[in-house]
Amino acid sequence: xxxxxxxxxxxxxxxxxxxxxxxxxxxxxxxxxxxxxxxxxxxxxxxxxxxxxxxxxxxxxxxxxxxxxxxxxxxxxxxxxxxxxxxxxxxxxxxxxxxxxxxxxxxxxxxxxxxxxxxxxxxxxxxxxxxxxxxxxxxxxxxxxxxxxxxxxxxxxxxxxxxxxxxxxxxxxxxxxxxxxxxxxxxxxxxxxxxxxxxxxxxxxxxxxxxxxxxxxxxxxxxxxxxxxxxxxxxxxxxxxxxxxxxxxxxxxxxxxxxxxxxxxxxxxxxxxxxxxxxxxxxxxxxxxxxxxxxxxxxxxxxxxxxxxxxxx
Numbered sequence: 001x002x003x004x005x006x007x008x009x010x011x012x013x014x015x016x017x018x019x020x021x022x023x024x025x026x027x028x029x030x031x032x033x034x035x036x037x038x039x040x041x042x043x044x045x046x047x048x049x050x051x052x053x054x055x056x057x058x059x060x061x062x063x064x065x066x067x068x069x070x071x072x073x074x075x076x077x078x079x080x081x082x083x084x085x086x087x088x089x090x091x092x093x094x095x096x097x098x099x100x101x102x103x104x105x106x107x108x109x110x111x112x113x114x115x116x117x118x119x120x121x122x123x124x125x126x127x128x129x130x131x132x133x134x135x136x137x138x139x140x141x142x143x144x145x146x147x148x149x150x151x152x153x154x155x156x157x158x159x160x161x162x163x164x165x166x167x168x169x170x171x172x173x174x175x176x177x178x179x180x181x182x183x184x185x186x187x188x189x190x191x192x193x194x195x196x197x198x199x200x201x202x203x204x205x206x207x208x209x210x211x212x213x214x215x216x217x218x219x220x221x222x223x224x225x226x227x228x229x230x231x232x233x234x235x236x237x238x239x240x241x242x243x244x245x246x247x248x249x250x251x252x253x254x255x256x257x258x259x260x261x262x263x264x265x266x267x268x269x270x271x272x273x274x275x276x277x278x279x280x281x282x283x284x285x286x287x288x289x290x291x292x293x294x295x296x297x298x299x300x301x302x303x304x305x306x307x308x309x310x311x312x313x
Contacts, residue, residue, distance in 0.1 A: 003256055003259060003260060003263075004259065005275075006270060007259075007268040007271070008268045008269060008285060009270070009279060010268065011263070011309070012280075012281045012284065013280075016306045016308050017304060018284075018298065018302040018303070018306075019280075019302060019303045019305070020281075020302055021303065022301070031066065031067060032067060032074075032139065035063045035064045036075060036078070036177065037137055038059070039056060039063060039075075040121070040122075040137045040175070041099045041100055041121065041122070043055065044096045044099060044122055045096060048090075052083075053083040056083050060075050060076055060079045061076070073181060074179060077180075077181030077182045077183065078177055078180065080182055081201045081233055081234070082234055084182075084204050085201055085234040086234070087203065088203060089234075089236065092127070093126060093128070094125060094126055094133070096122060096125075097125050099121070099123075100119055100122070101119065101120045101122075102118070102120075103162065104116065104117040105117075105160065105164040107254055108254075109261065113257075114260055114261060116157075118158055118161050120135070120158050120161075121135050121136050121175075122135035122137075124173070126170075131169075132167065132168065132170060133170060133172060134169050134171075134173070135172070135173050136154075136174050138176045139176075139177045140179065141178070141179045142178065143176060149174055150239065151245075152239075155172045156248075156249035157249055157253060159246055160246070160250055169241070170241065171238060171239050171241050172238075172239050173236055173237070173239075174235075174236065174237040174239075175236055176235045176236070176237065177233070177234055178233045178234065178235075180233045181199060182204075183199055183200055184204060185205045187212060191212060192214070193208060193209060193214055193221065195220060195221070195224040198231065201228075201233070202228050202229065205224075205228065206225075267311055270289075284298065284302070294313045295308075295313045
């Protein structure tokens with residue numbers, strides 16, 4: 001959530017560095033996504049010949065120890081399916097230049113300067129063209145609309161960060177994993193393949209069919225494969241830079257920097273909405289609005305890694 005969507009949440013999360021000792025639904029989803037990012041980060045740091053299924057599954061087991069059993073199994077199924085998919089998708093087109101790259105830049109405003117920083121999931125170099133792409137790994141329950149990818153201010157902020165640090169990217173790539181646990185195709189007693197569960201990868205279904213001597217030209221299987229392709233569990237969306245949007249992002253970043261300085265001066269207010277139901281700081285906002293002891297509530301319910309402002313207590 002950005003500064004403009006809820007300044008109070010921005011303060012709690014990014015300035016005070018609060019983390020609830022009792023994870024909310026939002027935090028659990030964040031922890032799952034963070035674990036998946038760590039797996040993909042490590043995977044793409046490896047040379048192509050060492051990017052194995054064994055690495056993905058062992059890395060997932062290592063980083064998911066704090067998750068509940070349901071999410072552990074979900075993630076394990078996702079990385080297995082991802083390996084099948086990426087084995088076909090990746091054909092040595094890119095070289096990984098860096099992973100989890102953090103950069104900073106100073107934004108000048110009429111009332112002062114603000115230092116912004118951002119961390120990109122990865123930078124990939126396209127071997128054939130020499131073009132640099134910003135990579136953003138995403139996990140979703142369902143794929144967002146194309147509008148989301150075409151109008152993503154975060155990516156243009158990353159482009160600005162690169163430019164201010166002497167690098168130029170040609171565009172960005174969203175590497176998306178849908179939260180679906182892949183399973184191996186089931187073989188029925190009569191030797192046919194089950195087509196009841198669509199949570200199988202196309203590759204594993206085809207390989208199992210070939211191993212069992214099954215003709216995929218059979219209309220039942222052809223229709224099932226079409227279904228798998230229409231609702232993929234993995235997807236890549238590539239976007240080239242639109243210059244007008246880059247200029248717009250630069251203007252918006254300056255507006256956000258000015259707003260941030262004003263929030264420090266006049267206070268970080270909350271913006272109530274549907275997001276409050278899943279917010280890690282809902283209880284804290286309730287205490288503050290009712291005139292309760294905010295400092296005591298923080299000490300009992302949150303860890304602190306940032307700076308607590310007296311004006312917000």
